[in-house]
Amino acid sequence: MRKIIAILTVSFLLVNCKNGKGEVILPSSTGNINRVLVVMKALDWSGKPGDEIRKVFGEHQVGLPQPETLLSVSQIDPSGFSSFIRQNKAVLLFQKADSANISIVKNKYAAPQVIVVATAKNKEEMINLIQTRGKEIIEIFKEADVEFVQNIFNREKLDHNQFPTIKNLGIDITIPNKYRLVQDTLNNFLWMRQHLQNGIARGDGTNNILIYSLPLEDETTIVDNITNVRDSIGEKFIPGSREGMYMITEKAYTPFTYETQIDNKKAYETRGKWEVKNDFMAGPFLNYTIVDKTNNRLIVFEGFTYAPAINKRDLVFELEAIGKSIKIKE
Structure with a gap:
C-alpha cells in the first residue's frame, strides 16, 4: 500500500511540479x-x-x-x-x-x-x-x-551564413544540421541533402532542399511557369546517373498549385511528382514560390524526396516545415 501511495505521489509531482516562478511545468x-x-x-x-x-x-x-x-x-x-x-x-x-x-x-x-x-x-x-x-x-x-x-x-539549426546563396539572397531559414551541402553556386542556387537514417530506404533514400531566386517579370504568369522553371533548374543542376538524365516534373501527373502566404508575402505552393528523364528514379516534390515585390524577384524553395518502398507523407511534411520557416530580410 505504501508503495502504491509513493508511486501516485511521484506521478502527481511530475505532472504538477512548478518552476521558480510558481508556474506549472507540464x-x-x-x-x-x-x-x-x-x-x-x-x-x-x-x-x-x-x-x-x-x-x-x-x-x-x-x-x-x-x-x-x-x-x-x-x-x-x-x-x-x-x-x-x-x-x-x-x-x-x-x-x-x-x-x-x-x-x-x-x-x-x-x-x-x-x-x-x-x-x-x-x-x-x-x-x-x-x-x-x-x-x-x-x-x-x-x-x-x-x-x-x-x-x-x-534547436539543431545550421548556421546558414556559411552558405553564400542564402547570405546573398538575404533570407533566413531553419535548416536542421542533418542536412549536408551538395552544391552552392555562390550567389543564386543551393542544394542540400539529408540521407535517411531509418526505414527500408535507409542508406539510399534522401530528402533534398533547393533554394534559388528568379526575377519578377510578370506576376500573372507565375503559376503557369512554375513547372517550366523547375524543369530548367533540374536540367541545369540536378543530373542523373548518365548523360542526358536529369530531374523533370513527371509527365503523367499534373501538379497541384495553391495560393498561400509565407513570411506574410504572397506565395504559391505546388505539390507534384518528379522523375529523372530516361531513368526510373521518381518521388514527390513540394515547391514554394514566394513573391518578393520589394526586391522585384521570386524566392523559390523546393523540397523533394527519394525514398523507395516507404511512405513519404511525413518526409514531405518536414520539408514543408523548413520551407515555411523562410524569412526575407528587409
Whole structure:
C-alpha cells in the first residue's frame, strides 16, 4: 500500500511540479506528427459520425506516389481519456452541448498540445459539424505540427551564413544540421541533402532542399511557369546517373498549385511528382514560390524526396516545415 501511495505521489509531482516562478511545468506530449487522437464514444465511432471523420481526415495528400491520408486518426472512448492518454499531442475531443461549435485548447495536459473541442447536441449536428468544419480542424492540427517540427529544427539549426546563396539572397531559414551541402553556386542556387537514417530506404533514400531566386517579370504568369522553371533548374543542376538524365516534373501527373502566404508575402505552393528523364528514379516534390515585390524577384524553395518502398507523407511534411520557416530580410 505504501508503495502504491509513493508511486501516485511521484506521478502527481511530475505532472504538477512548478518552476521558480510558481508556474506549472507540464509533461512532454506524446504522439507523432500528422496523427490525431479522436475522443468519441465507441458507438459513434463505429457509426456515421466515425465514418464522416474517416472520410474527411482520410482524404489523400496530393503529390505523393502512393495513397496516404492527410492525417492518421485513432479513437478512444471518453471513459479511457485519462492518465497518460491525455498527454497526446493532438486531440479531437467530442462533447455534447446545446450548440455546434469548435474551440481550441492548448497545453492543457501536456506541452506542446492542441485539443480541438467539438460540441454538438446530437449525432446529426455532429456529422454536419465534421462535414462543414472538418477542413478547418485539419488545418489547426497541421499548423500546430508545422510549429512543432520547426521548434525541433530550430534547436539543431545550421548556421546558414556559411552558405553564400542564402547570405546573398538575404533570407533566413531553419535548416536542421542533418542536412549536408551538395552544391552552392555562390550567389543564386543551393542544394542540400539529408540521407535517411531509418526505414527500408535507409542508406539510399534522401530528402533534398533547393533554394534559388528568379526575377519578377510578370506576376500573372507565375503559376503557369512554375513547372517550366523547375524543369530548367533540374536540367541545369540536378543530373542523373548518365548523360542526358536529369530531374523533370513527371509527365503523367499534373501538379497541384495553391495560393498561400509565407513570411506574410504572397506565395504559391505546388505539390507534384518528379522523375529523372530516361531513368526510373521518381518521388514527390513540394515547391514554394514566394513573391518578393520589394526586391522585384521570386524566392523559390523546393523540397523533394527519394525514398523507395516507404511512405513519404511525413518526409514531405518536414520539408514543408523548413520551407515555411523562410524569412526575407528587409
